[in-house]
Amino acid sequence: MQSFTCPACNARVYFDNMFCACGEPLFYEPEARAMWNEAEPCANREAIQCNWVAVPGETLCRSCAMSDVVPALNVGDNRQLLERAERAKRWVLANLSNWNWFTDADGGMRPRFQMLSENTGGGRAVQIMMGHDNGEIVINVTEADELIRVQRQREMGEQYRSMVGHFRHELAHFLFDRLTIAPGFLDEFRALFGDETADYNAALQDHYANPKAPGEDFITAYATSHPHEDWAETVAHLLHMVDFTDSFVSAGLSMKGVPDGYQPYADENGDNLLNIAASVAIAINDINRALDNSDLYPFILTPRIREKIKFAHGWISDHAARGA
Incomplete structure (x- = not known):
């Protein structure tokens, strides 16, 4: 994520700040990807601390x-x-806007979200399955509770689980549907990921009954379950790497192997992007280990996984030019 400044005093501010230390209100304008001091606020500004600017002529x-x-x-x-x-959702949407997804210039379909809680007031928790179907994305907001999320991460044997990660994964399914209209996408996809028309429910049942290790071909164990999930996990990890690399350079940090003025979202070379992101991850992993913290990015990019990520990067970062 890029760094922001307050227009009034030029002080450093952060993506979800409502006010600057100088006292001026802050509003994030997603089309400009910048903070403003004056704007029509989203109607949810007070209710859920949404600091985004309302769509012109609308309340939200x-x-x-x-x-x-x-x-x-x-x-x-x-x-x-x-x-x-919702803060996690705004973060991911802001990331994707760097590649012109869901901006004013993007005339394609938008995702619709069902933000559901296990606590409906009935005294008994309801079960919620996060997922995507025909443009509708279900998100379980209960996992915004860090203790609950960490518990489920351990129960499911996952290396990484976050609200930002959930949005990246589910939005990846939506992006797949958008990309299928582009000439050549499905043929290239099937050559790398397999036949996405294979029975999805049967594949998931088999995955949970007979879990497989990711091996050399998959970024996570869940990616082994079905080509759709392999794609969603791959795209989520692409977005993880581009964003933490963008955050690194936007914070003014530098290191050997990261060119001055490097802009990850503008890099069209998938190999170069992955090499730089891996260097940044290794460096920050070393810093975290000095504090006895978990690695920032505890995954290994094998040649096959890199090939899949580069494929996703090429299509997602250049979707407009490819007819998606």
Whole structure:
């Protein structure tokens, strides 16, 4: 994520800040990808601390307008959980806007979100399956509770689990649907990922009954379950790497192997992007280990995995030119 400054005083501010230390209000304008001091606020500014600018002529911002369903905010911790989940959604949408997804210049379909909570006020937690179907994305905001999310991460044997990660994964499914109209996409996809028309439900049942290690071909164990999940996991990891590399350079940090003025979202060379991102990850892993913290990025990019990530990068970063 890029760094931001307050227009009034030029002080460093952060993506979710509502006010600058100088006292001026802050509004994020997603089309300009910049902070403003004056703007028409999203109607959810006070309710869930949304600092985005309202869409012209509308009451909600671009991100909040995508949420068709939200939990009852007067029940339990739902207001706080939705606030955290929507913040993660705004972060991911802002990332994708660097490649012109869901901007004013993008005339394609937008995703619709059902932001659901396990706590409906009935005294008994309901089961929620996160997923994507025909443009509708279901997100379980309960996992915005860090303790719950970490517990489920351990139960499922995952190396990484976050709200930002959930949005990246589910949006990857949506991007797949958008990309299928582009000439050549499906043929290239099937050569790398396999036949996405294979029975999805049967594949998931087999995955949970007979879990497989990721091996050399898959970024995670879940990616082994079906070509659709292999794609979604691959795209999520592409977005992880581009964003942490962009955050590194935007913070003014530098190191050997990272060119001055490097812009990860503008890099058209997939190999170069992955080499630089890997260098940044290794360096920050070393820093985390000095503090006895978990690695920033505990994954190994084999040649096959790199090939898949480069394929996703080429199509997602250049979707408009490729007819998607």
